[in-house]
Amino acid sequence: MRLLKKTDNLEMSYSLKGRSLWVDARRRLFQNKAAIISLFILIFISIISVFGPFFIQYGFIDTDWNSIYQPPSLENGHYLGTDGNGRDLLVRILHGGRLSLSIGVIATFVSVFIGVIYGTIAGFFGGKLDTFMMRVVEILYAMPYLIFVIILMVVFGRNIYFLFIAIGAVEWLTMARIVRGQTISLKEKEFIETSRALGQSNTLIIIKHIIPNLAGPIIVYITLMVPSVIILESFLSFLGLGVQEPLTSWGVLISEGSREMETAWWLLIFPGSFMVITLASLNFIGDGLRDAIDPKEY
Amino acid sequence: MQSIQKNIKNNDLLLEVNDLNVFFNTTDGLIKAVNNVNLSINKGECLGVVGESGSGKTQTFFSITGLLSNNGYCKGSAIFKGFDLISSSKKERMKYLGKSIGFIFQDPMTSLTPHMKIGDQLSEISIFHDNLTKKEALKRALEVLDIVKLPKLRNLITSYPHELSGGMKQRIMIAISLMCSPELIIADEPTTALDVTTQSEILNIFNDLKNQLGISIILISHNIGVIAETSDNIIVMKDGSIVENGSTYNVLTNPQDKYTKLLLSCIPPWLDV
Amino acid sequence: MIKFITKRLLIAIPTLLIIIAFGFIMMRVAPGGPFTNERVLPPEIERNIQEAYNLNKPLYEQFFIYIKNLSVGDFGPSFKYKDFTVNELIISGLPVSATLGLSSIIISLFLGSFLGIIAAVKRNTYFDYSVMSVSLVGICVPSFVMAPILSLFFGLYLGILPTSGWNGGSILNLILPITALSLPQIAVISRMMRASTIEVLNSNFIRTARSKGLKSSYIIRKHVIRASILPIIEYLAPASAGLMTGSIIVEQIFGLPGIGRYFVVGALQRDYTLVSGVMILYASLLIILILITDILRAYLDPRVKI
Numbered sequence: 014m015r016l017l018k019k020t021d022n023l024e025m026s027y028s029l030k031g032r033s034l035w036v037d038a039r040r041r042l043f044q045n046k047a048a049i050i051s052l053f054i055l056i057f058i059s060i061i062s063v064f065g066p067f068f069i070q071y072g073f074i075d076t077d078w079n080s081i082y083q084p085p086s087l088e089n090g091h092y093l094g095t096d097g098n099g100r101d102l103l104v105r106i107l108h109g110g111r112l113s114l115s116i117g118v119i120a121t122f123v124s125v126f127i128g129v130i131y132g133t134i135a136g137f138f139g140g141k142l143d144t145f146m147m148r149v150v151e152i153l154y155a156m157p158y159l160i161f162v163i164i165l166m167v168v169f170g171r172n173i174y175f176l177f178i179a180i181g182a183v184e185w186l187t188m189a190r191i192v193r194g195q196t197i198s199l200k201e202k203e204f205i206e207t208s209r210a211l212g213q214s215n216t217l218i219i220i221k222h223i224i225p226n227l228a229g230p231i232i233v234y235i236t237l238m239v240p241s242v243i244i245l246e247s248f249l250s251f252l253g254l255g256v257q258e259p260l261t262s263w264g265v266l267i268s269e270g271s272r273e274m275e276t277a278w279w280l281l282i283f284p285g286s287f288m289v290i291t292l293a294s295l296n297f298i299g300d301g302l303r304d305a306i307d308p309k310e311y
Numbered sequence: 312m313q314s315i316q317k318n319i320k321n322n323d324l325l326l327e328v329n330d331l332n333v334f335f336n337t338t339d340g341l342i343k344a345v346n347n348v349n350l351s352i353n354k355g356e357c358l359g360v361v362g363e364s365g366s367g368k369t370q371t372f373f374s375i376t377g378l379l380s381n382n383g384y385c386k387g388s389a390i391f392k393g394f395d396l397i398s399s400s401k402k403e404r405m406k407y408l409g410k411s412i413g414f415i416f417q418d419p420m421t422s423l424t425p426h427m428k429i430g431d432q433l434s435e436i437s438i439f440h441d442n443l444t445k446k447e448a449l450k451r452a453l454e455v456l457d458i459v460k461l462p463k464l465r466n467l468i469t470s471y472p473h474e475l476s477g478g479m480k481q482r483i484m485i486a487i488s489l490m491c492s493p494e495l496i497i498a499d500e501p502t503t504a505l506d507v508t509t510q511s512e513i514l515n516i517f518n519d520l521k522n523q524l525g526i527s528i529i530l531i532s533h534n535i536g537v538i539a540e541t542s543d544n545i546i547v548m549k550d551g552s553i554v555e556n557g558s559t560y561n562v563l564t565n566p567q568d569k570y571t572k573l574l575l576s577c578i579p580p581w582l583d584v
Numbered sequence: 585m586i587k588f589i590t591k592r593l594l595i596a597i598p599t600l601l602i603i604i605a606f607g608f609i610m611m612r613v614a615p616g617g618p619f620t621n622e623r624v625l626p627p628e629i630e631r632n633i634q635e636a637y638n639l640n641k642p643l644y645e646q647f648f649i650y651i652k653n654l655s656v657g658d659f660g661p662s663f664k665y666k667d668f669t670v671n672e673l674i675i676s677g678l679p680v681s682a683t684l685g686l687s688s689i690i691i692s693l694f695l696g697s698f699l700g701i702i703a704a705v706k707r708n709t710y711f712d713y714s715v716m717s718v719s720l721v722g723i724c725v726p727s728f729v730m731a732p733i734l735s736l737f738f739g740l741y742l743g744i745l746p747t748s749g750w751n752g753g754s755i756l757n758l759i760l761p762i763t764a765l766s767l768p769q770i771a772v773i774s775r776m777m778r779a780s781t782i783e784v785l786n787s788n789f790i791r792t793a794r795s796k797g798l799k800s801s802y803i804i805r806k807h808v809i810r811a812s813i814l815p816i817i818e819y820l821a822p823a824s825a826g827l828m829t830g831s832i833i834v835e836q837i838f839g840l841p842g843i844g845r846y847f848v849v850g851a852l853q854r855d856y857t858l859v860s861g862v863m864i865l866y867a868s869l870l871i872i873l874i875l876i877t878d879i880l881r882a883y884l885d886p887r888v889k890i
Contacts, residue, residue: 041338137653152599152819154874163851244726251833252848264728271732271837275740284731292724315653378788378795409797426810426886435806436796471886488795538832 022094041305051294058291062110066307071101073108073123075123082277094279096269104158105261108283112262113288116177117243121235122239123181124242128188130233132218132309135189136196150186163254182244191234195227229306236299242294263288316342320336323353325495325527326375331387333367333374333551344370345385346551352544354494357521357528359542359559361481361574363536367551368531369417372497377404389494417500419480422470429483430468437489444560448490455486458524459516478509485516496520497529502537510537517541535578540561549573585599591824594876596871603867604654608647608860654864671859673846679833679840681748687762688827691770697816700777704805707782714775722771727830731742731837744864748839761838765830769823775814780812784877787811810884817880 042048066073070090077099085094093102135146140168146249162179199205202222208218247264249255251271256262270281333345345390347365352358357499362368374385375396389396390413396404424432433455434448443451449468459482461467473478481501488496495512498517502510522528532538538545538559545562547555547570555562555571566572703715712732725733729754746757784790785808793803832844843862850858 087367089813144826152602163848171655240724247726248728248829253852258754267729271728274732274736279738281729281732285725285733288726288729289724292726294721296720296723353827393727394766405797407797407798408795414795416788416792418788422792424789424793424807424811426884427807436800439796439802473887484792487792 038305042301045301046303048295048305051297051301054290055294055298058110058287058294059114062107062114066104067289069101069107071104072099073082073104073261076100082273084277085161086237086277087282093283094277096277096280097273099165100281102279103267105266106263106287108282109263109266109284110291111263113243113246113259115265116180116246116262116292117239120177120180120184120242120246121238122240123177124184125188125231125235127181129224129227132189132192132194133227134221135198136193137200137219137223139200141236143193147190150189154186160248163252175247175291180242183245184242188231188234188238191230192227195230199223199226230257233234233303233306236295236302240295243259243288243292275281324350325354325356325392327351327388328371328375328392329388329390331371331374331385332391333370333379333383333385335380336382336384339539343381344551345374348387348548348551348553350546350553350556352495352527352529355521355525356544357517357530359538359545360529360531360548361533361538361545362548363533363547365550366548368548371548372414372499372529372531376382376408376412377540378414384496392572406440409436410491412482413493413495413496415481415501416486416494418504419475419477419484420504421486423480425472428469428471431488432489433483434467436487437485440491441527444505451490452486455483458489458520459483459486460512461486472544478505478512480508481513481518482507484514492524493526495527495529497531500533501530503532503534535563535574547574585753585882588882589875589879592875594646595839596875599871600864600867601651604651604860605866606646608650612794615706623842630680633775650860670857674843675842677841677846680840681835682843683758684761684765684834684842685824685827686850687758687814688769688831689824691762692766692773692823692827693816693820696770696773697777697813699803700774701708701809701812703774703780704778704781704785706801707778712778716778719771719774722767723775725767727764727768728833728837731761734760734764735837746822750840761834763836764837765827768830769826773819773823776815776819777812779810780815784808784812795853813880814884817877817884820877820880825870828869 019231020223026070054082063296071077077095077253079099080089080095081099083089083091085092089103091103093106095101097104131146131150135143191205205218205222208222213221225296243263246262249265250262251268256265266284267281267288270277270284274281328348328350328508331345331348332343335342337342347369348371350358360368360371370379371384373379374383375389379385385397387397387439394403394407396407423429429575430449430452434443434445434551435444435452437448438445456462456467461482469529472483475483481504485496485498485501501517502513505513514537517528517530521528521541529566530541531536541557545555545557546553546561547562547568548568555566555568557567562571563575566575699715699719705713706712728743735747738745746762747760749757789811790803790807828844831842833847834840835842835844836848843865846858847862850862851854
């Protein structure tokens with residue numbers, strides 16, 4: 014006859030080792046069917062995006078004027094159809110996947126990196142430094158950042174690397190705010206005081222205690238941020254400001270597809286589906302992670 | 312081990328709990344938090360419930376009053392003035408809760424609604440149960456604040472919870488339970504979050520409620536000292552079951568159970584329990 | 585209260601100036617001016633044009649002239665739409681974008697919150713699952729995918745709604761654009777509200793309210809809503825920013841003559857004044873919204889000091 018000890022403050026026990034919350038969290042995550050299925054789907058899409066094009070006979074820029082606007086078919090090898098230039102849609106979608114996914118991951122990590130450092134410093138040291146740093150964030154927040162990104166893209170040319178920077182420059186704000194908020198509430202907790210009483214230096218406290226405890230919310234926000242970055246990139250590409258020819262991304266493909274949708278529905282539906290499925294998977298994984306780390310059983 | 316204390320004068324019986332079992336559905340499986348609990352309390356009596364954290368003492372009374380979380384359910388009967396609280400519908404039970412049965416929670420700091428004025432949080436009970444008007448309800452609120460020895464300040468009624476101290480908040484919680492003149496108050500660790508002086512003031516209030524107003528009190532605590540000061544009878548709980556049951560004097564001077572003896576031996580000898 | 589507002593406004597003005605300055609510098613620093621793409625003009629004419637548009641003055645002087653004009657509400661002439669001033673262009677597009685934006689934000693907030701609260705109260709029922717599924721669609725299908733699909737389905741296949749054009753603001757023309765624009769926001773808001781409401785429902789003070797024996801609907805009305813709506817208030821400004829950017833796409837896809845369209849065209853053609861003007865407009869709107877958010881937050885949560 015076992016009994017459940019009610020831990021009122023789950024956050025406090027994050028720092029306990031032993032049968033730590035990570036083991037519990039992992040177990041809960043694996044029980045979440047939607048999240049696991051989504052994880053597999055995501056891995057599948059990533060793998061075929063990276064390796065798939067090697068197995069397809071068509072290159073993604075190969076034009077074939079004899080087979081323009083072909084609907085999807087199994088015989089002629091264009092499984093998902095072709096576009097107005099006779100280019101095979103499937104291979105273009107896979108190439109687009111490479112770009113969209115890598116932008117998603119890289120830009121997110123850039124913004125997480127900046128955001129975590131910025132937020133921890135602001136939250137931990139507090140005082141005037143904090144006020145100043147958050148003022149800057151507020152000002153940047155007030156800018157309709159997408160407008161701003163568009164301007165940046167227009168001004169500095171449509172360089173693919175600049176796209177990473179532009180997106181990262183915009184997304185770190187939210188992360189910084191969250192991290193700062195969490196740092197502030199963590200700072201007040203008793204175990205930090207204990208560390209101080211033991212004479213640990215500030216840097217040590219930040220690295221050993223604060224950042225690991227931030228891991229929970231940060232992971233959750235990463236999984237929410239990646240889809241948002243992918244959407245941002247696609248948005249820019251849709252407007253013609255993001256990825257440029259000959260490179261392609263899902264945003265570009267959707268943009269082309271939406272213009273031709275009346276005559277060639279597959280040009281919109283297939284890239285769109287890939288994107289929606291990826292985004293949905295990321296969301297389920299994010300939800301699963303969030304429930305695993307901070308379960309709300311009822 | 313579980314001696315059921317039957318009362319000779321049965322019309323004095325206020326609450327009788329029989330074979331209460333409480334279960335929770337968790338990701339770890341089904342958990343039994345309370346195991347075959349039987350207890351009873353009479354009018355004007357104070358029953359102390361002692362046990363360590365996790366002994367099931369809180370869940371026992373949450374289950375009776377329908378305050379269990381969604382993943383919990385219970386079996387058994389809890390007859391209050393002839394009416395079984397557990398088997399009745401939510402609607403029926405709500406007629407008793409807040410009106411005849413008051414509940415005081417453990418953590419006063421978070422138990423009051425932050426955006427509502429104290430006066431509103433008090434008066435809404437009487438408006439709902441006793442059909443008083445706002446004015447009458449506020450008047451009753453002032454009476455009740457007097458009982459809990461809070462200064463009869465006008466601005467207490469219009470202030471917000473965050474403007475009050477822990478001790479004041481706990482008194483407000485007691486006041487809330489008193490609004491409709493209940494016959495039974497269940498107090499879950501009412502003094503745990505407070506300092507010692509405030510604690511003794513709160514316990515005095517409970518004694519007054521029992522002696523002067525004839526309200527029955529179920530006092531849950533892990534602190535034997537608190538229980539000893541206020542209770543007529545004691546129940547000792549461990550791991551979801553009752554291990555000892557009897558009058559305060561008997562249990563403290565002549566404990567039968569091993570666990571009770573262990574508990575009592577933890578009290579420093581210089582404390583006059 | 586007045587002091588609070590004035591203090592926030594005082595912060596807002598330098599913020600606005602910084603934004604303007606930033607946009608200004610960006611545009612000027614960019615390779616290529618507004619006229620470099622056109623055919624090569626004889627030098628005297630080029631000099632005349634430069635002078636007329638103040639392009640031959642040093643940067644900081646151009647900036648001051650611009651600010652001076654701004655303070656009297658003159659956004660300057662559009663560099664590309666040569667017969668129009670930016671004011672005229674913005675004013676012509678404003679009713680369209682404003683109608684679209686305002687309806688979308690109101691619908692998003694109210695519908696989203698409503699669905700979220702009910703989903704939380706009826707958690708794990710069919711209603712909850714359906715609301716969450718629809719919201720998943722709203723989150724995972726970006727507006728630039730949803731808009732063409734809606735257009736295709738309702739416009740072409742079913743033929744019941746017009747797929748483009750403003751038509752003087754007739755309701756039929758508004759339905760699809762507003763839906764495409766609000767769906768992502770409704771999705772986010774309903775999820776947020778649901779999560780927030782669930783958290784509030786599990787809190788200690790709601791347990792106290794329940795122990796008073798009060799009716800559920802009363803508890804939700806008086807105790808729950810005000811406590812759970814706080815995150816939504818915080819989301820007001822980002823939601824509006826999202827709608828502003830979404831409107832760029834939606835206006836393009838549905839052929840609505842709004843401000844968003846001018847912005848994109850202006851950005852691509854380096855129409856400095858037009859782009860600046862639109863950016864200032866959006867930024868000011870956001871700053872006002874952030875101010876409103878602060879006031880609302882202080883009003884709703886008595887713990888916040890004004």
